[in-house]
Amino acid sequence: MKNESPPKPTPTELSILGILWERGPSTVREVHEIISKTKPIGYTGVLKFLQIMTVKGSVRRNSDQRAHVYEAFQQEDKTKRQLVGDLMQRAFSGSASELVMHALAGKRTSQEEIDEIRRILDAHERKST
Amino acid sequence: MKNESPPKPTPTELSILGILWERGPSTVREVHEIISKTKPIGYTGVLKFLQIMTVKGSVRRNSDQRAHVYEAFQQEDKTKRQLVGDLMQRAFSGSASELVMHALAGKRTSQEEIDEIRRILDAHERKST
DNA sequence: GCAGTACTACGAACCCGTTCGTAATGGCAA
DNA sequence: TTGCCATTACGAACGGGTTCGTAGTACTGC
Known part of the structure; x- marks a missing residue:
């Protein structure tokens, strides 16, 4: 536990x-x-x-x-992580890229948003290497 | 309609x-x-x-x-888009980057997945410009 | 033709999320 | 102190998702 x-x-x-x-x-x-x-x-x-x-x-x-x-009292991060993780698992068999693809397809996304996502990817890459 | x-x-x-x-x-x-x-x-x-x-x-x-x-009979793409869009709206006030951030934080993601996401971003950028 | 088997159809029941109506409580003003 | 108002507490009811038990129907082998 x-x-x-x-x-x-x-x-x-x-x-x-x-x-x-x-x-x-x-x-x-x-x-x-x-x-x-x-x-x-x-x-x-x-x-x-x-x-x-x-x-x-x-x-x-x-x-x-x-x-x-x-x-x-419930942790914001943990809760959000769980919600996304759950959907990712149930609807996309755990594929993060499929999730992102459909997320972007669903709404128009500003250039700033896209740049921000790139930064997140960079940070995540650095961390997990 | x-x-x-x-x-x-x-x-x-x-x-x-x-x-x-x-x-x-x-x-x-x-x-x-x-x-x-x-x-x-x-x-x-x-x-x-x-x-x-x-x-x-x-x-x-x-x-x-x-x-x-x-x-x-229900369209796969449309359904998935709606599911992600709904969660993005309800949990992240419509912010795609927040969604991605928590999605990645929730599980370990392979290098291939990350590269794939980058490709998706590129494609989306090109389309919406 | 008859019995047995596999599949579909239908209805009831249960749990949980959600909503509302009403009662109880405590402070404030006269 | 008494009456009014804001707030909280409690319980009931409704609806939808989910599950299961049982009945009905059609095919197969003897």
């Missing part, structure tokens, strides 16, 4: 985690204000998810204040 | 589609033999999925033979 394997977040959980990763610790109200712009969900809905995620251990609650403050 | 938007396959459906994409038209028995090596599922379970997918339109059935032959 070597890694604590963060449970795979459901779609809605991921949306919420994303907000917490980006904004840092936030109250239910803050999360709700942001997420409701893109997803139809009520205040208590967000709260419910935060509670579930608290039980699962993917977020932590600080109840010092009246309005409880939640923060992401 | 321009694209027929292939419905997003569920995890198990994707496993089956993958087999059909790779092997071509197959019978229930053949699919079951392959998938049961990695996933605990019975014969009728596979059949059930094939039936559901037939209704959804992602596979087609040929009942000329006694053992019906199923073939993938």
